[in-house]
Ligand SMILES: Cc1cc2nc3c(=O)[nH]c(=O)nc-3n(C[C@H](O)[C@H](O)[C@H](O)COP(=O)(O)OP(=O)(O)OC[C@H]3O[C@@H](n4cnc5c(N)ncnc54)[C@H](O)[C@@H]3O)c2cc1C
């Protein structure tokens with residue numbers, strides 16, 4: 001059996017691709033990718049979804065224009081043009097990235113599926129042919145894949161996931177979305193803004209339950225006005241006929257759509273890797289166990305991103321990739337992964353964003369908690385927008401003045417929260433934040449200024 005040897009082998013071309021920094025110039029590097037080059041975020045995740053979200057926002061703005069004294073209406077939704085704008089931008093980036101690794105300097109690209117066959121030994125199946133390689137260091141960056149509930153998979157009905165729903169040729173009239181998390185909330189917004197009737201089936205009693213309860217409750221109430229919600233419900237069976245795809249629910253109801261979209265969470269891509277052959281240990285949920293430096297239980301094997309991280313977020317995968325890239329090249333000066341203030345945003349309507357502890361988590365952690373919920377509608381820019389639902393909720397420690405968490409629902413939440421991420425990351429307390437700087441008047445950020453000033457420390 002012939003085998004090639006490398007200094008470094010990276011499995012997965014998402015954030016794994018960015019491991020190959022100039023530190024590896026002159027070294028022998030292999031990158032292995034079994035799917036579309038560039039991974040989830042570029043091809044079927046963050047980037048295309050947000051490009052669709054932008055189109056959805058344009059449609060919603062037109063619908064709400066009359067509020068501001070401007071009469072406007074949508075003449076047509078040209079779905080194929082919306083879709084093709086997105087992928088005409090993305091597909092060449094993916095192709096270019098692949099081409100660079102296939103034909104570029106000092107990397108060997110294996111376009112196939114990798115599995116471990118021993119300690120730092122891999123077999124890659126490329127077009128049915130097995131190729132063998134060994135490496136001094138191996139990075140597992142294989143990401144995650146959609147979880148398909150058994151009743152859906154076993155029923156044999158056609159279902160979509162984030163991997164193919166953005167490429168459909170025609171918009172359906174009705175869509176059933178299974179799941180009530182990030183992906184469900186973003187696609188429900190996109191497709192309903194483009195004219196599709198959306199039903200959501202989720203097993204929890206509210207949508208986006210990982211957010212602060214006040215945000216999750218407020219968002220669920222708004223969602224109920226826009227979408228047909230089936231909460232505390234799971235699918236027990238599904239069938240497909242001339243009427244479409246019908247899901248029978250645990251609640252006794254049934255719901256029918258032309259398309260069924262499954263968004264019930266994502267599992268780490270570890271089952272195909274034969275990790276036991278390399279002595280790489282996993283958590284009970286399949287995630288690779290890593291230490292603070294990104295090292296797995298097997299010497300010379302590292303992991304990062306969705307396959308190992310507690311956060312399935314691109315900015316986290318990129319951060320972990322930067323840390324692991326440094327640590328591979330500087331074994332005597334290891335850096336730690338920083339998961340202290342991991343923010344996230346859901347690009348639905350209205351937008352949601354959060355960082356730090358929820359009110360409940362802060363109380364459970366024993367803080368003397370003070371909170372303030374400040375409405376967008378109470379500041380001048382909020383008046384300009386006629387916003388009636390948006391708010392900023394801050395969670396702070398009454399004793400120390402420390403900002404513990406921030407939770408936003410409303411326009412530009414994903415950008416506004418950056419101020420609070422910065423404050424928390426650099427240890428700025430509430431008083432410093434509120435009065436230690438100018439706040440531009442009458443910018444929307446005044447909603448954050450007022451929330452900070454509204455925290456009642458009792459002094
Ligand atoms: C619809 C959607 C929207 C999202 N939106 C956002 C967002 O707005 N913001 C955000 O922060 N995050 C978002 N995410 C999450 C984000 O996409 C992921 O956290 C991130 O892409 C993970 O990067 P990764 O490098 O760990 O994995 P990936 O990018 O998934 O890369 C893993 C790669 O490994 C390959 N692979 C797997 N197994 C093997 C094998 N055995 N052999 C060879 N190759 C293999 C896969 O084909 C894949 O290309 C979104 C996710 C989805 C699904």
Ligand SMILES: NC(=O)c1ccc[n+]([C@@H]2O[C@H](COP(=O)([O-])OP(=O)(O)OC[C@H]3O[C@@H](n4cnc5c(N)ncnc54)[C@H](O)[C@@H]3O)[C@@H](O)[C@H]2O)c1
Nearest residue numbers: 149179180181182183184202203204234263264265312345
């Ligand atoms: N804007 C962003 O940053 C963004 C966008 C999309 C995805 N993501 C990442 O991708 C991950 C995966 O997204 P997701 O939405 O698939 O997962 P999720 O964990 O956010 O939500 C899964 C949802 O499905 C529900 N569910 C699970 N099993 C079910 C079942 N059998 N029947 C009915 N409901 C069920 C859960 O209660 C939950 O509401 C997210 O956790 C997030 O980290 C991030």
